[in-house]
Amino acid sequence: MHTSVNQKVLEKVSKRIAPSWPLKNFVAVNPYAGFTDTPYADTARILGSRAGIGMTMPLAFYLGQVKDGVIQRKDIQKALETARMGNTSVDTILGKAQKIQKGQPQSGSDYNLLDVASRIELKDWNELLIDRVSFWAAAHFDRDVSVWKTKSSGKNLYQAWKLEAQIDRTTEIMGLPGFRSAIKQLPNNPLEFIDAFLSQLGLDEEETEAYLHALLLKVLGWSSYISGLDFHNSLYDGNKSNLTEFLAVLLTWENYFLNHSPQKQEIKAIWYQKWNTGEPLSSQNESLKLALLFQDALDFASQRELKSVFQKQKPLDSKAEAKAQMVFCIDVRSEVYRRNLERVNPQIETVGFAGFFGFPVNYVPLGHEDGKNQCPVLIPSSALVKEACTDQKHAAKKRISDHQIGKTWKKFKSGAITSFGFVSPIGLSFLPKILLNSFHITRPNKDPKQDGIGKWQKKGKMLDLSAISLADKVAMAASSLTGMGIKDNLAPFVLITGHGSSSVNNPHASGLDCGACGGHSGEVNALTAQYVFNDPEVRNKLKEQGINIPEETIFLACLHDTTTDEISFVNDSWVPESRQKELADLKQSLQLASKHTRLERTLRLNIEGKSDEEIENRVKARAEDWAQIRPEWGLAGCNSFIVAPRDRSKGLKLDGKSFLHNYNWKEDPEFKVLEIIMTAPMVVTSWINLQYYASTTDNQRLGAGNKTLHNITSGLGVLEGSSGDLRIGLPLQSVHNGEKFEHLPIRLNVVIEAPIEAINSILEKHDHLRQLFDNEWIYLHCMDEQGKISHTYHKNLQWKAEEKVAAQVVESVL
Incomplete structure (x- = not known):
């Protein structure tokens, strides 16, 4: 491929990685943000194939929800009809799920040369890559935590890695002869190296995107943190090429197995064979298909319950003057x-x-x-x-004085020699x-x-x-x-x-x-x-x-x-x-x-x-309590965003699971306030909801793991234990109480009281908002003036009236 084509692919791949923020300002992020232009179910298949990431719960979980009465037969029937499987009975689906509920989860395919080399040599080279890159990245991005500083400060990511990799003998000790020499031979310009290497691979544009994305997913924690740096810099006119430089770092490992490994001929032959017919997507197994169906049923169950709660709302007495x-x-x-x-x-x-x-x-x-x-x-x-x-x-x-004294005291406690003097007489x-x-x-x-x-x-x-x-x-x-x-x-x-x-x-x-x-x-x-x-x-x-x-x-x-x-x-x-x-x-x-x-x-x-x-x-x-792993539940359980006058939800017990935004469309003749709500708070609530969703469905890849094993690294993130990738998302204890999940993975239900034409007009104007609903990342409902959910959005600006809601929908004023 040409350099210009490579640049286009690099930009597209970079957008696929959702940003993540450091601990000092850790905020919830939609880890699927790079895929909102892709249907939810297709993304589940892609991420499962490229990285073994799960976007649904195990079938046993959904069957448990059926047993507990959370998911009812009518919810499964609705999911079947939505999937155009209306002729399949609920009993048939439940029977299939019972038979394969213990089936193997979808695992990633061999996208990268590292994957093939690991299978051939029976060594987990991916684990070595993660450990060495994570060790280096922690030192490079250190936020004044380490006493000893890296020598590579001031260089871009790729150049800093080259400097580190040429003196780190760990790779060769672990069985990669000539690794340091291979790094030394590479050009100093990351784009020059990427262009040359991709030309050598010979993949087309779509294949290259899949290949590079799978590589970034191997070190998703650091990839997300670096994507966050680029996102922040885009707001404040800073360097926005960090993730591309990091991708070059990862490609240096691929370059070794393509051109320098003793088994390079066998590795290349098997790898090219896998890519011979395009992206090596793993087959979408029956377990994933059923899990996606039951996830829809769980979402529909949540919507049924939410509609029922608002159906109970009665007109409120005239308000007393507020003090x-x-x-x-x-x-x-x-x-x-x-x-x-x-x-x-x-x-x-x-x-x-x-x-x-x-x-x-x-x-x-x-x-x-x-x-x-x-x-x-x-x-x-x-x-x-x-x-x-x-x-x-x-x-x-x-x-300032207190901070300086504290910093000096910390250096004394952490020094290579002074730490011994600290523990014995002072400890x-x-x-x-x-x-x-x-x-x-x-x-x-x-x-x-x-x-x-x-x-x-x-x-x-x-x-x-x-x-x-x-x-x-x-x-x-x-x-x-x-x-x-x-x-x-x-x-x-x-x-x-x-x-x-x-x-x-x-x-x-x-x-x-x-x-x-x-x-x-x-x-x-x-x-x-x-x-x-x-x-x-x-x-x-x-x-x-x-x-x-x-x-x-x-x-x-x-x-x-x-x-x-x-x-x-x-x-x-x-x-x-x-x-x-x-x-x-x-x-x-x-x-x-x-x-x-x-x-x-x-x-x-x-x-x-x-x-x-x-x-x-x-x-x-x-x-x-410094031993408390669950000081509070945070936003666990969040499943709806209500945009309406307070009277519509006042007195209703929503169990701390609803975002509530005051809004009266009659006071917003041009719907400018509604547009702000839909483009800002609504997006933020979707990020929060999908962060909790992802940390529940796959806490190992998209969550932070076990909080009791966390070690802060570089002052910006945590590792689970002493090595491995930077952990993103929420700790398991933020969504699980030790016996069951406190957060149910339910996609956000946005409920807006406003004319449908006004809502559609905003969706037409902002394609990224429309994608969230059209691709089923979140759901959209319209509320009438009696506080009842009257219509539900169904792709392409089409709405469907709720059958059992007698109240009239908000009339158009456009």
């Missing part, structure tokens, strides 16, 4: 709290909105030079916000702290938000927004209030409630924080909103745009700790003395709602106690 509005993130954990809060105090109106609240800020803590992006990873941050306090100069100096002195931490009397790790700041400075968090122009503040405020749908009926108090989690000794802690805030707590975004909305200049400018914030309305930032379900006020010093009684009443309602929410969550956490107080204390203790 306060509380804006939550759409996160499924907020559903439980919102429901309990509305029950405790009906005069508090709750709102669901993306958890960065429309303020995509870059936040710089005291004593730091670089900031962190507090916004969805799909968009760049656009506003600089700095942490502030009453004695900023002193606090910054103290924090025993840590015994009291170990005991105090174990009994939850002290916190094993300092809270980074408060590290280096004195107690007298912690009373109320402060921000410096001087870098944001008035025009930008006004624009963000107007967009935010419009999106929330409250700009015309603001209450005396508006509580902007971000969320975060509390856990210790948990590498994936940021995965429990707010994904809309880039894997960070939403505290900063909420406080930024408080500053902006309470700014008199901003309010005056908003009034010129027709948005009138009443003088008595006070915006306050709150933080919802999803582990303990405590609600704290970030800085309530802005409330005058005359309104302290109102604030106290609000806090009392929040405390009661927190209690009810904690008690409800204990059912999923299997926490028991002699009294409510004891149970609550056990829930709170999980946040400080």
Whole structure:
């Protein structure tokens, strides 16, 4: 192939690898994101063939769901009709599944020369590649964790690997003679090497794509992390060729077996024979076909249950005037709290909105030079916000000093010689702290938000927004209030409630924080909103745009700790003395709602106690237990995204499994707000849902494995044990309770109350959204004005009315 054709293939292959983010801002990602242009079932066949990746559960799991009554016969019948197998009986399908439920899962074919060489020589060269590449990549991408640094810093990935591979004798010791010499002979330009090597293979364009994709899947963890670097750089004009350079690294191994291995002739002969008739896809076995059918049935069962829940909704009484509005993130954990809060105090109106609240800020803590992006990873941050306090100069100096001392102390403990001096005379002195931490009397790790700041400075968090122009503040405020749908009926108090989690000794802690805030707590975004909305200049400018914030309305930032379900006020010093009684009443309602929410969550956490107080204390203790592998369930169970007025879901028990976004199409005449919801929050919720889905169906390849075996590597990810590939996705303990799966692999159900024509118009405009539904990655439903699910989307902008729903669908206004 020509160089230009190779470049086209490289770009296509790179897009097939979904990005992954480091531990400090770990966010849920759809691992199938590179295949949304391909039908779900076809992707299952491709990934199974190229890498042995499973996209369904074992048949025994689905049969268990049938036995438990989760999947009913009518769900299987619907799946058969959808698959155009309506003439096949349910009993026949169940009988087939019973016979082959213990069949072998689909395994990958021999796509690469490494695969063929491993079979011929009876040695797992793939394992050696993974170990050596992972060992090198951990050193190359190290984030100031290692004491000893690699010499290859400053070089691109391919050049750094060449330097490493020429001095690492492990490959030759393990049985690859001349490997270092073969690396040395390669050109220094990665594209030049790739072009020459692919020309030597002689595959056509489609075959080359399959071949290269299978190679990247061998080291999927590092491939995903590097894809994440390119994704991030694409937002901020950085280097976007990292994954191509990494592919060149992997091809150096293929080059060895093609041109330098003692068995190269036999390897080439067998490999070319396998590719003689095109991509060597493994046959789609009967087990996979049945599993795909039963997965459809499980999804239909979930939809049946969801429709049934909304069918029970009755028209609500006219709303009393709200004394306060509380804006939550759409996160499924907020559903439980919102429901309990509305029950405790009906005069508090709750709102669901993306958890960065429309303020995509870059936040710089005291004593730091670089900031962190507090916004969805799909968009760049656009506003600089700095942490502030009453004695900023002193606090910054103290924090820097504390960090420097801590870094020096860490080097002392980790040094090749000094570590011995540390363990013997000093190690025993840590015994009291170990005991105090174990009994939850002290916190094993300092809270980074408060590290280096004195107690007298912690009373109320402060921000410096001087870098944001008035025009930008006004624009963000107007967009935010419009999106929330409250700009015309603001209450005396508006509580902007971000969320975060509390856990210790948990590498994936940021995965429990707010994904809309880039894997960070939403505290900063909420406080930024408080500053902006309470700014008199901003309010005056908003009034010129027709948005009138009443003088008595006070915006306050709150933080919802999803582990303990405590609600704290970030800085309530802005409330005058005359309104302290109102604030106290609000806090009392929040405390009661927190209690009810904690008690409800204990059912999923299997926490028991002699009294409510004891149970609550056990829930709170999980946040400080460094042996706790499940501090909370996060978003496990997420299966639906409801885009409608709160009245449609208010009072319904959705069990913390639904994302709730407030939206009233009658207040959105041009459907611009709906378009934003479908192109941003909806995509994010699909990423979260499919991340949990993948970590459940194949935790070995698309999940992070056993949390108790994790070792942090390079400060950016985890290994399971001491070697192997970087682990992506969620730990097994995030989806499994030790006895059964806490998360059922169900594709997301998006439910929107809006005219079908408006929804179709947005799908026509954004092909990537339409692909999600047309290719059955997620499902789409329309809700009528009575809160009933009335229509379901069926590919190509076609909809089907629900038979048992009597209410009329939302009429078109277009």
